[in-house]
Amino acid sequence: MTSPAELRAAEWYRALLRNAVHGWLVLEPQQWRVVEYSERAAELLQLTPEEVQHTALPEFRRVYRLLQREPASAIRTELHLSLPNGGTVTLEVRARLFAHEQQHYLWVALLEETDAQLITERLVLTDKLALLGQLLAGIVHEIRNPLSAIQLNLQLLQQALPENSPERTAAELALTGARRIGELVDSTLSFARSSGQCICRQDVHELLEQAIQLLQTLFYRKNIQLHRDYAPELPPIYADARQLQQALVNLLTNAAEAIPEHGTVRLRTELDTAETPPMVVITIEDNGVGIAAEDLERIFEPFFTRKPNGTGLGLPIARRIIAQHRGRLLIQSTPGLGTRCIVRLPVAGREDAAGDSCADARG
Numbered sequence: 001m002t003s004p005a006e007l008r009a010a011e012w013y014r015a016l017l018r019n020a021v022h023g024w025l026v027l028e029p030q031q032w033r034v035v036e037y038s039e040r041a042a043e044l045l046q047l048t049p050e051e052v053q054h055t056a057l058p059e060f061r062r063v064y065r066l067l068q069r070e071p072a073s074a075i076r077t078e079l080h081l082s083l084p085n086g087g088t089v090t091l092e093v094r095a096r097l098f099a100h101e102q103q104h105y106l107w108v109a110l111l112e113e114t115d116a117q118l119i120t121e122r123l124v125l126t127d128k129l130a131l132l133g134q135l136l137a138g139i140v141h142e143i144r145n146p147l148s149a150i151q152l153n154l155q156l157l158q159q160a161l162p163e164n165s166p167e168r169t170a171a172e173l174a175l176t177g178a179r180r181i182g183e184l185v186d187s188t189l190s191f192a193r194s195s196g197q198c199i200c201r202q203d204v205h206e207l208l209e210q211a212i213q214l215l216q217t218l219f220y221r222k223n224i225q226l227h228r229d230y231a232p233e234l235p236p237i238y239a240d241a242r243q244l245q246q247a248l249v250n251l252l253t254n255a256a257e258a259i260p261e262h263g264t265v266r267l268r269t270e271l272d273t274a275e276t277p278p279m280v281v282i283t284i285e286d287n288g289v290g291i292a293a294e295d296l297e298r299i300f301e302p303f304f305t306r307k308p309n310g311t312g313l314g315l316p317i318a319r320r321i322i323a324q325h326r327g328r329l330l331i332q333s334t335p336g337l338g339t340r341c342i343v344r345l346p347v348a349g350r351e352d353a354a355g356d357s358c359a360d361a362r363g
C-alpha cells in the first residue's frame with residue numbers, strides 16, 4: 001500500500017522533474033518511447049507535452065548500442081531527430097544508461113545549441129589557453145638563452161664578413177629573423193608575466209606622448225597625420241608606466257598598421273565623471289581598413305592575427321594590462337572606415353597615494 005504521504009512525495013518529485021529548467025527525457029530501448037520528460041524537452045523537440053508521450057525516437061538506437069559497450073559511461077553526441085510533424089531538429093545530447101527493476105532505460109539530456117556550443121567552445125578555449133600558457137612559459141624560457149647566443153654570434157659573423165658580399169647579406173637576414181624571434185619571445189613573456197608591477201601616479205598625456213615617440217618612425221614611414229584633442233586638465237591615473245605604455249603602443253601600432261598609406265590617427269582624452277571613481281577616457285581612432293564583423297569577436301584571442309607577420313598578442317596584452325589597472329578596453333570598428341579603441345582608466349584616488357610602489361619588483 002502507498003500512503004498518502006508517499007503519493008504526495010511522488011507527485012512532488014514528478015512536478016520537480018517536469019519543471020526542470022533543462023530538457024531531459026527517459027526512453028525505453030524497445031519501442032524507443034519517451035517514458036518521462038521535462039517540459040523544456042518538449043519545447044526543444046517542438047512538441048506539446050501530450051505529443052512527447054506518444055513520440056518514438058528510434059534515432060537513439062545508435063547511442064544505446066554505444067552505451068551498451070560501455071554501460072558505465074555517458075555519451076555526448078549530436079543527433080538529427082525526425083519529428084511526428086514531419087520536421088527535423090538537430091540537438092546535442094548527453095545520454096547514459098540506467099537500470100530500474102531489471103529494465104534498462106536511456107537517460108537523455110538535451111543540450112540547447114547555444115548553451116552547449118558556447119560552453120564547450122569556452123571550455124576548450126580556456127583549457128587550451130591554460131595549457132598554452134604553461135607550455136609557452138617553459139619554451140620561452142628555453143629559447144631565450146640559445147637565442148642570445150645566436151644573435152651574438154651572427155653579429156660577430158656579420159661584422160667579419162666583407163661589406164656588400166652576399167654572405168654578409170645572408171647573415172643580416174638571419175640576424176633580422178633572430179631579432180624577430182626575440183621580440184616574439186619578449187612579448188609572449190610580458191603576456192605571461194602578471195605580477196610585479198611598479199605603480200605610481202601618471203599623467204596620461206605623458207604616457208601617450210612617450211608611446212607616440214616610440215612609434216615615430218612607423219608613423220613617419222606611413223605618412224600618418226596625428227591629431228591630438230587632449231582635455232586641458234586631466235587628473236592623474238595610478239599606473240605602471242611601462243606596462244600601460246606597452247598597451248598604448250600596441251593600440252597605436254595596430255592603428256598605424258591598419259592604414260595602408262596616408263591616413264589619420266586621432267587621439268582624444270577626456271574625463272568621464274559619471275562613474276565613481278571618475279574615468280579618464282583615451283580614444284585612439286584610425287581611418288584604416290577596419291575590422292570585419294566576424295573578426296571583431298576574435299581579436300582578443302591570443303594569436304589571432306590577420307597580418308602576415310602578426311603575433312596576435314597585441315590586443316590580448318593591451319586588454320590584460322588595462323584590466324590590471326581596473327580599466328576597460330573597448331574596440332569599435334566599421335570595415336572600410338576605421339577603428340576606434342576606447343581605453344577607460346580610473347582616476348587616481350587619495351587611497352592610491354599611500355600605496356605608491358616604485359621599487360621595481362619585476363622578476
Ligand code: ADP
Pocket residue numbers: 250254255258286288289290291295299304305306307309310311312313314315316338339
Ligand atoms: P597583430 O597586430 O599582431 O595581428 P593584435 O592582437 O594587435 O595582433 O591584433 C589582432 C588583429 O586585430 C589584427 O591582426 C587585425 O586584424 C585586427 N586589428 C586590431 N586593431 C586594428 C585596427 N586598428 N584596425 C584594423 N584591424 C585591427
Ligand code: MG
Pocket residue numbers: 250253254313314315
Ligand atoms: Mg598588433
